[in-house]
Amino acid sequence: MSGEALLRVRNLVISFAIDGKDCPAVDGITFDLERGRTLALVGESGSGKTLTAVSILGLVQPPGVITGGSIDFDGTELVGATTNAFCAIRGRRVAMVFQEPMAALNPVMRIGDQIAEPLRAHLGLSRVAARDRAIDLLGKVGIGAPAQRVDNYPHQLSGGMRQRVMIAMALSCDPEILIADEPTTALDVTVQRQILALLRKMQRERHMAMLFVTHDLSLVENIADEVAVMYAGRIVERASVQQILTTPKHPYSRALWHASPARHRAGERLQAVPGNTPGLTQRPRGCPFHPRCPRALERCHQDVPAFDASVACFVPHS
Amino acid sequence: MKGKRDTWSAMKSRRGARWGVAVLATVCGVALLSDFIASDKPILARIDGKLYVLPNLFTPVGLRPYTINTLIERMGKTDWLIAPLVSWGANEQDKGTAPLAPPSSRHWLGTDTARRDVLARMVHGSRVSLLVGLASVSIFITIGTLLGLLAGFFGGWVDVIVSRTVETVMTIPVFFLILAVMGIIESAGIGTMMVVIGLVYWTRVARLVRVETLKLRQLGFIEAATALGYSNRRILLVHILPNALGPILVAATFGVAASIMMEASLSFLGFGTPDATASWGGLLRGAMGNFHAWWLILFPGLAVFATVTSCNVLGEAMRDSFDPHLRHEVE
Numbered sequence: 142m143s144g145e146a147l148l149r150v151r152n153l154v155i156s157f158a159i160d161g162k163d164c165p166a167v168d169g170i171t172f173d174l175e176r177g178r179t180l181a182l183v184g185e186s187g188s189g190k191t192l193t194a195v196s197i198l199g200l201v202q203p204p205g206v207i208t209g210g211s212i213d214f215d216g217t218e219l220v221g222a223t224t225n226a227f228c229a230i231r232g233r234r235v236a237m238v239f240q241e242p243m244a245a246l247n248p249v250m251r252i253g254d255q256i257a258e259p260l261r262a263h264l265g266l267s268r269v270a271a272r273d274r275a276i277d278l279l280g281k282v283g284i285g286a287p288a289q290r291v292d293n294y295p296h297q298l299s300g301g302m303r304q305r306v307m308i309a310m311a312l313s314c315d316p317e318i319l320i321a322d323e324p325t326t327a328l329d330v331t332v333q334r335q336i337l338a339l340l341r342k343m344q345r346e347r348h349m350a351m352l353f354v355t356h357d358l359s360l361v362e363n364i365a366d367e368v369a370v371m372y373a374g375r376i377v378e379r380a381s382v383q384q385i386l387t388t389p390k391h392p393y394s395r396a397l398w399h400a401s402p403a404r405h406r407a408g409e410r411l412q413a414v415p416g417n418t419p420g421l422t423q424r425p426r427g428c429p430f431h432p433r434c435p436r437a438l439e440r441c442h443q444d445v446p447a448f449d450a451s452v453a454c455f456v457p458h459s
Numbered sequence: 460m461k462g463k464r465d466t467w468s469a470m471k472s473r474r475g476a477r478w479g480v481a482v483l484a485t486v487c488g489v490a491l492l493s494d495f496i497a498s499d500k501p502i503l504a505r506i507d508g509k510l511y512v513l514p515n516l517f518t519p520v521g522l523r524p525y526t527i528n529t530l531i532e533r534m535g536k537t538d539w540l541i542a543p544l545v546s547w548g549a550n551e552q553d554k555g556t557a558p559l560a561p562p563s564s565r566h567w568l569g570t571d572t573a574r575r576d577v578l579a580r581m582v583h584g585s586r587v588s589l590l591v592g593l594a595s596v597s598i599f600i601t602i603g604t605l606l607g608l609l610a611g612f613f614g615g616w617v618d619v620i621v622s623r624t625v626e627t628v629m630t631i632p633v634f635f636l637i638l639a640v641m642g643i644i645e646s647a648g649i650g651t652m653m654v655v656i657g658l659v660y661w662t663r664v665a666r667l668v669r670v671e672t673l674k675l676r677q678l679g680f681i682e683a684a685t686a687l688g689y690s691n692r693r694i695l696l697v698h699i700l701p702n703a704l705g706p707i708l709v710a711a712t713f714g715v716a717a718s719i720m721m722e723a724s725l726s727f728l729g730f731g732t733p734d735a736t737a738s739w740g741g742l743l744r745g746a747m748g749n750f751h752a753w754w755l756i757l758f759p760g761l762a763v764f765a766t767v768t769s770c771n772v773l774g775e776a777m778r779d780s781f782d783p784h785l786r787h788e789v790e
Contacts, residue, residue: 198686231688239686244679249701258697259687310687 147215147317147350148174148197154209155192155201157421163208164421167192168374170210171448174318179344179351181361181382183397184371187418190354193371194320197352198235199227215317232259236311238340240323242303246295252306253279253291259313278309283339301332305339312343319344322354337363358394359401362386370394373419373429378452390457392434428455476776479769486766490585497579499526499548504540506530515543526551547576549583549737559752569754571745577754580737581762587726587738588719588766591653595718596711598657603664604707608695610665611672621669625662633659637721641730652731656718664710671703705781709774716770723763739763 155167167189174180182190195201197212199222212219214230239245247255256278257271266274272291279287282305295303304324311319321340325333341364344351353364361368361382368385370378370393378391389395399412416433419425425432431441436456446453489496498515500522505511514522522530527546534540545567547553552574553566560570568577610621640655641647675681676699684694725731726740727747734741739759746755 195686200682200686228688228690231686233688237683237686239679239683241679245683247680247684247698247702249704250698258689262687262689262693307683310683 145175146173147176148352149213150174150193150197150210151213152210153193153196153207153212153220155189155196155205156208157205159422162422164424165208166205166374166421167196170371170374170376172369172376172379174350174352176317176350177345177348178367179341179353179365181353181355181365181368182371183355183358183361183368185356185397185414185418187373187420188371189374190356190371191322194237194322194352194354197318197320198231198237199224232311232316233263233314234316235318235320236314236316237320237322238304238307238311238324241327242300242307243295243327245307246303248295251292251294252298253293256291256306256309256313259310263314274313275309278313279306282306282309282312282343283335284309299332300328301336304328304332304336308336308339308343312347315347316349318350318352320352320354323356324353325360326356333360334363340364357401358385358397370397373424375429375453376448377430377454379448380451384451388458390452390459391430391454392436392456392458393430395458396433428453473776473779475772479771479773479776482765482769483773486585486762486769487589489582490589493582493586495543497545497547497549497576497582498543499528499546499551501527501530501540501542504530504538506538506540507535508537528553545576545579545582547579549575549579550735551575551579559749559755561752562754568758569752571742571752571755572749577742577758580742581739581759583737584739584742584759585762587649587732587736588722588763591649591656591722592715592719592770594653595656595660595721596714598654599659599661599714600664600707600711602657603661603710604668604700604703606661607665607668607670608672608699608703611669612676612691612695612699618669621665625665628659628662631659634721634724637725638728638730641725647730649732649736652722652725656721660714660717664707664714667706667710668703671706672699675699675702705777709778709781712770712774712777716767716774719763719770720767 150170150172153167153170154165156163156165170193172180182193184190192201192205196207197214197219199219201207207220210220214235217226246252253272253275256275260266260271260274261268276287276291279290284290284302284305295306298306324340325336328336337360340351343349353361355361365382368380368382369376370385370391372393378385378389378394380390385394386398389398396412396414400414402411414433419429427443428434428437428441428446431437434441438456440455446455494515495502500514500518501511502515503512504514504522506522509521511519511522526548527540527542530540547566553570553576554574556566556570556574558570558572558574560566562569566576566578568581571577571580606621610618636659637655641652644651681694681698684698722731722738723740723743726738727743729744732738732741739762742755742759746752749755
């Protein structure tokens, strides 16, 4: 199954300077992304998953800075790359779908023009050719009557349709990697499934690599091949989707799974993960999860567990 | 997000805005057609068996020595002419009338110190007012928008330079600066006036656009545009500028009013249009020292007042309708 790694992220560290101290929001992340495969980054708010995703496009906003590690995209080093180098990649080879489809569309521009814009800017298509492609893409992402819809403004579309338009924009130049940052969070549950199915279908048809960022473990089953669970800026467990869903090894993965409503039967109580993700300045010594961990040992308070094969834990579930 | 139609209907529902549009449309019409409303040459004429088409625009050699009044005196039986509504040229001196003659059937709004018809001069003066208004506004909207976009988008030292320049220029009393420049430049005419007003009035627009850009830059679709690999130029011109157009349009409307006012003030003080160029401010200047000539004060004054007020009312209506919070109060 495994293809060549298109994206290799090694020991990536992204820090914010707070009161003169460097606080790593992403703390030594390593993963590979292969063509035709989907990796899901799962974690709570503040785990650094979105930051990791946007760093691939060079969109880490100051005061955030990449302070270490490397991001290798098809032989090109992206850490420290110039804006021009990123502009050659953004939208063409790596595209992104954002969380808020309302905010991510230009309110005063027809959706057809917005989908056609990357084609005209990057591929130099003529106005007419780009419009035809835009209509074609609208149809592909499942919008009915695309020839009419192409002249709509974003406010004339429903949330789900807007997200489809975003996907069409992202796919317009046939990117090799699609980054989807919580693409279904702002949508109705019924629409969520349709968008997930669409993303999955597009990813398979085009043999793209996809990085799917979500806080909801129950979504990954339908979309991902592999899952990386993030906590406090680190990957604490990485495994195939079946493994994560049947036998999660890290106590945090297990807690997340128990907190997910999808696997629960009616009448059963949901188990929330006690406590909160520690803030950037309050990361504890040792394993960052130990204050919330039911299995924590004395050792967990002192030492940081290394990432070993698939999990970073001294006392993993078997 | 509200559509454009809401903005327009909210605007049109204000009675003041309608009046503003009506007055401005009239002034524009008069300015465009001033040669057909007031001229010393006929619109169409047959003189000595020769047909003249639109001599009021082209001034053919054969009619050059004549005005409508002298033509009528020497017309034969087969000759005829169609005169404009006001059969006086803006610079035509009527030898048969006293200087500063009050309104009469010959000169509906009286004459000025050089025996020229006040109405004819007002009709042609509307051109100067509108031209100065629109040209100055085009200049300062362009400068202000460009600098505001750059300062808001790039921030850093670009922002520092633009913002400090804006603050510096804003401390200078605009009127006296323009007055001084117009006084120093010997051959100063309408062109100089437009450029000088344009070069001084851009600061407010720059501030406005800068803030608007700062606001827009934070929004998701600008981040999305960056993620799609668009150039800064494309992001600024295609994505930020169209979204900032509302406030710019409002500023432009107020700007037209301010520029017209400035032109009238300068011409009144004798630093604006040369005497040969008819302008509202210039007419008012003729009343200086001749306060009994109330027609020289009242009519040009009313023209300036109506035009400036209309621009301001329109600008206010536009500002209110672009702001959804205010829109409800209006309705």
